[in-house]
Amino acid sequence: MIFGMGPLELVLIVVVVLVIFGPKNLPKIGSALGKTVKNVREGMEEGSEDKSDDNASPIESHDVEVVEDEDDADAPEVADETVFCSQCGAKNAAGAAFCSKCGAKLN
Numbered sequence: 750m751i752f753g754m755g756p757l758e759l760v761l762i763v764v765v766v767l768v769i770f771g772p773k774n775l776p777k778i779g780s781a782l783g784k785t786v787k788n789v790r791e792g793m794e795e796g797s798e799d800k801s802d803d804n805a806s807p808i809e810s811h812d813v814e815v816v817e818d819e820d821d822a823d824a825p826e827v828a829d830e831t832v833f834c835s836q837c838g839a840k841n842a843a844g845a846a847f848c849s850k851c852g853a854k855l856n
Contacts, residue, residue: 824848831843834853834855835853835855835856841855
């Protein structure tokens, strides 16, 4: 039993695959599937190697950059540039007469 399926179910799956793809296309599909699995495994191995390299090198104190908190008082108001639809709540341009999502008239 593979994946909880008996031999009859496996034969049925093979027959359906043969009918759908045809016997000429099965080697191509198998090759493409094998290459995909190989690429995924290689990618996962590279990812685990990168993580182990990152953990091996400690961060030096001079590598850290301190960023000051910026004051957003000079930022323009976004509410003046947009209007929200009373029907659907979609965001629309301030000069729009109708909602771009539902078509309702904007106030």
